[in-house]
Amino acid sequence: MNRLTNAAELQALKDHLVQTQDPNRPIVRVCRGPGCLALGADKVSQAFQAAITSQGLGVKVQPLIKETGCHGFCSQGTMVNVAPANLCYVRVKPEDVEEIIQTTLLKGGVLERLLYHDNGTRYKSEAEIPFYRLQKKVILKNVGVIDPSDIHDAIMAGAYQSFAKALTTMSPDEVIHTVGISGLRGRGGGGFPTGFKWQKAVESVRENPGPLYIIANGEEGDPGAFMDRAIMEGDPHAVIEGMALGAYAMGAHLGFLYVRHEYPIAIRHLTTALQQARALGLLGKNILGTGFDFDIQISRGAGAYVCGEETAIIASLEGRIGEPVTRPPYPSEQGLWNRPTIINNVETWANVRHIIDRGAQWYADLGVAHSTGTKIFSLVGKVKNTGLVEVPMGISLGTLVEEIGGGVPGQEHFKAVQTGGPSGGIVPYEFRDIPPEALKPESVGLQARESIPEKKELTVDFDSMAQTGSIMGGGGMIVMDDHDCVVDVARYFLRFLEEDSCGKCLPCRLGLKGMLEFLNNFSQGKGAPEDIDALESLGRALVDGSLCGLGRSAPNPVLTSIRYFRDEYLAHIVDHKCPAGVCRDLITYRIAPDICNGCTLCAQTCPQVCITGEENKPHTIDQDACIRCGACVDVCPVNAVVVD
Amino acid sequence: MKTVKRDIETILEQYPRHPQYLVNLLQDVQAEYNYISSENLALVCDHLGVPLTQAWSMATFYRGFSLEPRGEHEVKVCLGTTCHLKGGQRLLEACERNLGVARGETTGDLKLSLDTVKCVGACALAPVVMVDNDYLGEANLVSVKKRLEEL
Numbered sequence: 101m102n103r104l105t106n107a108a109e110l111q112a113l114k115d116h117l118v119q120t121q122d123p124n125r126p127i128v129r130v131c132r133g134p135g136c137l138a139l140g141a142d143k144v145s146q147a148f149q150a151a152i153t154s155q156g157l158g159v160k161v162q163p164l165i166k167e168t169g170c171h172g173f174c175s176q177g178t179m180v181n182v183a184p185a186n187l188c189y190v191r192v193k194p195e196d197v198e199e200i201i202q203t204t205l206l207k208g209g210v211l212e213r214l215l216y217h218d219n220g221t222r223y224k225s226e227a228e229i230p231f232y233r234l235q236k237k238v239i240l241k242n243v244g245v246i247d248p249s250d251i252h253d254a255i256m257a258g259a260y261q262s263f264a265k266a267l268t269t270m271s272p273d274e275v276i277h278t279v280g281i282s283g284l285r286g287r288g289g290g291g292f293p294t295g296f297k298w299q300k301a302v303e304s305v306r307e308n309p310g311p312l313y314i315i316a317n318g319e320e321g322d323p324g325a326f327m328d329r330a331i332m333e334g335d336p337h338a339v340i341e342g343m344a345l346g347a348y349a350m351g352a353h354l355g356f357l358y359v360r361h362e363y364p365i366a367i368r369h370l371t372t373a374l375q376q377a378r379a380l381g382l383l384g385k386n387i388l389g390t391g392f393d394f395d396i397q398i399s400r401g402a403g404a405y406v407c408g409e410e411t412a413i414i415a416s417l418e419g420r421i422g423e424p425v426t427r428p429p430y431p432s433e434q435g436l437w438n439r440p441t442i443i444n445n446v447e448t449w450a451n452v453r454h455i456i457d458r459g460a461q462w463y464a465d466l467g468v469a470h471s472t473g474t475k476i477f478s479l480v481g482k483v484k485n486t487g488l489v490e491v492p493m494g495i496s497l498g499t500l501v502e503e504i505g506g507g508v509p510g511q512e513h514f515k516a517v518q519t520g521g522p523s524g525g526i527v528p529y530e531f532r533d534i535p536p537e538a539l540k541p542e543s544v545g546l547q548a549r550e551s552i553p554e555k556k557e558l559t560v561d562f563d564s565m566a567q568t569g570s571i572m573g574g575g576g577m578i579v580m581d582d583h584d585c586v587v588d589v590a591r592y593f594l595r596f597l598e599e600d601s602c603g604k605c606l607p608c609r610l611g612l613k614g615m616l617e618f619l620n621n622f623s624q625g626k627g628a629p630e631d632i633d634a635l636e637s638l639g640r641a642l643v644d645g646s647l648c649g650l651g652r653s654a655p656n657p658v659l660t661s662i663r664y665f666r667d668e669y670l671a672h673i674v675d676h677k678c679p680a681g682v683c684r685d686l687i688t689y690r691i692a693p694d695i696c697n698g699c700t701l702c703a704q705t706c707p708q709v710c711i712t713g714e715e716n717k718p719h720t721i722d723q724d725a726c727i728r729c730g731a732c733v734d735v736c737p738v739n740a741v742v743v744d
Numbered sequence: 745m746k747t748v749k750r751d752i753e754t755i756l757e758q759y760p761r762h763p764q765y766l767v768n769l770l771q772d773v774q775a776e777y778n779y780i781s782s783e784n785l786a787l788v789c790d791h792l793g794v795p796l797t798q799a800w801s802m803a804t805f806y807r808g809f810s811l812e813p814r815g816e817h818e819v820k821v822c823l824g825t826t827c828h829l830k831g832g833q834r835l836l837e838a839c840e841r842n843l844g845v846a847r848g849e850t851t852g853d854l855k856l857s858l859d860t861v862k863c864v865g866a867c868a869l870a871p872v873v874m875v876d877n878d879y880l881g882e883a884n885l886v887s888v889k890k891r892l893e894e895l
Binding site: 134135137138139174175177320321322323324325326329330361362363364399400401402403404405416417418419420421422478480481482486487518521576578580584589592593596600602705707729730731734735 | 764806808826829834864872885
């Protein structure tokens with residue numbers, strides 16, 4: 101690769117690449133997102149490679165096999181897209197590859213049986229599928245399209261054009277101003293205005309001259325969230341270009357990509373992308389001949405949830421344990437090695453190039469007031485269409501879960517949606533189209549209530565979600581149905597956080613243990629109704645007293661679940677019942693004699709050897725010996741094991 | 745022993761002698777030997793000029809480090825929210841019973857370590873189990889056992 105010495109050469113390279121590309125060359129894009137990988141996407145792409153290299157296909161133009169990032173529709177994996185017709189094949193198995201080659205690549209036909217179908221309709225391309233139709237892909241536009249390990253493919257798709265534009269036609273202040281008026285807010289969950297933060301850092305350097313550092317936070321620790329993973333794996337240059345733009349705007353010369361160690365593919369793709377960008381002179385000294393120097397180092401996280409907190413990342417980068425420190429001073433004043441430091445989430449950085457490319461106004465128009473642009477969500481849990489979705493800010497929760505997500509299988513509607521991970525809350529179905537204020541008459545005066553429309557949909561944006569007591573958070577959106585117990589989910593998050601609390605401050609260290617004790621008791625049917633109030637009070641103490649965001653937001657899942665599902669708590673404590681049939685000490689497993697076919701699988705699997713029965717005759721469970729491990733439920737081929 | 749010693753030195757020499765590289769160096773040692781022995785921990789401290797207590801606190805704070813030898817293969821049951829809702833905890837217990845080791849432990853023959861991971865981002869296929877670097881979607885005890893037999 102030849103080093104580019106000015107912006108015109110970058111443009112010339114792009115033009116050359118585009119012109120020399122054969123528009124009729126078939127391109128097979130095999131998704132290698134985490135979902136598809138779990139379904140064997142590797143074997144699918146190997147099968148394509150093998151079939152195409154081993155035999156002469158007898159065609160003029162060899163098809164191009166691209167291993168791309170996440171296509172988004174995880175529940176339909178492995179996903180394969182065949183251009184130029186843009187056919188979208190779903191649930192592709194290695195044994196389907198030969199037929200795709202014969203039918204589509206050689207004859208140009210459509211392989212009907214591999215098309216996505218729903219309610220009797222078959223959809224040829226992504227654009228037609230309802231799951232995609234309501235989305236607005238900006239950040240994810242190139243994810244699943246380009247080959248993330250080839251910078252030329254990214255450049256053809258427009259990578260580094262914004263950077264070149266800023267370097268040659270905009271002053272650093274103009275870049276900050278543009279980001280500021282675009283309304284971009286931190287995508288990691290905090291929602292702090294990005295442009296304002298950048299401005300603060302620049303002012304800090306002015307007062308105290310010296311280096312400024314920037315960091316991309318890729319420690320995506322929230323369970324149920326994989327937005328940043330998809331960006332880093334599928335379009336690593338989006339993050340690098342965003343950081344380069346930020347560096348130019350703030351005058352930084354060194355940046356760090358802090359990536360979670362559970363994401364080895366992201367680390368690999370980012371490393372390759374950095375090497376290629378350096379080779380082209382898009383990073384390093386005298387970038388594009390403008391005299392601007394900037395480079396990025398990758399730091400692997402070492403496995404600590406608390407390292408998603410910005411001061412903990414700084415501690416980790418400095419070679420210390422990831423314990424947060426009190427703010428202020430904020431990192432923008434005093435961060436890494438006591439120098440002003442800007443930490444933005446990976447998705448936030450990936451937004452910047454679009455703002456510079458198409459302007460602040462265009463960006464602001466994508467969303468709603470105070471929550472501009474688009475947001476990526478991982479829509480998972482008990483929902484029909486699971487996967488990664490990008491929607492304009494301010495979309496209604498109902499549209500997101502019921503139209504894009506396709507609703508809950510086997511149920512009329514969802515029970516609740518958990519957003520924001522362990523820092524977020526549980527939003528009940530009832531909020532789908534009633535504003536939170538209407539449910540809380542005590543919080544607003546009579547006049548104010550009259551001004552609230554009869555029915556309004558809850559929208560997904562920073563401020564509306566905060567009103568519910570939850571947060572929009574990083575973008576994890578976990579749909580719960582009637583078989584999910586809120587007490588159990590609240591307990592799950594507390595256990596998660598209790599394990600990962602760094603232990604530095606007392607409210608978080610001991611408070612989480614205390615809260616967990618309450619929840620453990622509730623899940624066993626122990627406790628008194630007053631304990632719910634005591635738990636709430638303890639939760640509020642953590643909110644007020646903890647040192648960092650982890651402890652301050654830790655009680656959110658508990659507090660919101662009590663607020664909206666107090667009845668379910670009382671059912672556990674007073675009636676000793678778990679209505680959802682989850683909490684182990686409050687349920688019994690029973691084999692329905694009319695369904696059981698006597699296959700003996702359960703009896704063979706039961707670790708307690710407490711299931712008995714003759715072959716081909718209904719079996720029974722000895723309740724005294726049963727430990728409710730659920731092994732029989734998992735193996736029963738006819739779903740005869742029922743929960744009481 | 746001599747070859748092991750040479751290897752650790754090769755790893756150490758990759759990094760300048762500055763405390764900033766503590767995490768990276770410990771990660772490389774962990775990756776090379778599957779754990780951080782007390783000898784290697786001391787060598788890392790000597791190289792970077794950091795007190796042993798600091799390296800010790802790092803190695804015990806972060807989940808990615810182990811001071812005990814880990815197994816040749818690693819089974820990680822995902823306990824992300826979706827996996828939890830879809831029976832990840834039950835699957836973990838089944839694995840514990842079946843492999844005869846508790847979460848975080850290694851089998852006596854050092855073949856296998858069982859651990860949990862807090863979300864691998866493959867939520868659509870919950871529950872997920874990772875066997876070394878492979879993802880196993882919609883996993884159950886049968887599919888985990890089958891995968892382990894293939895190793």
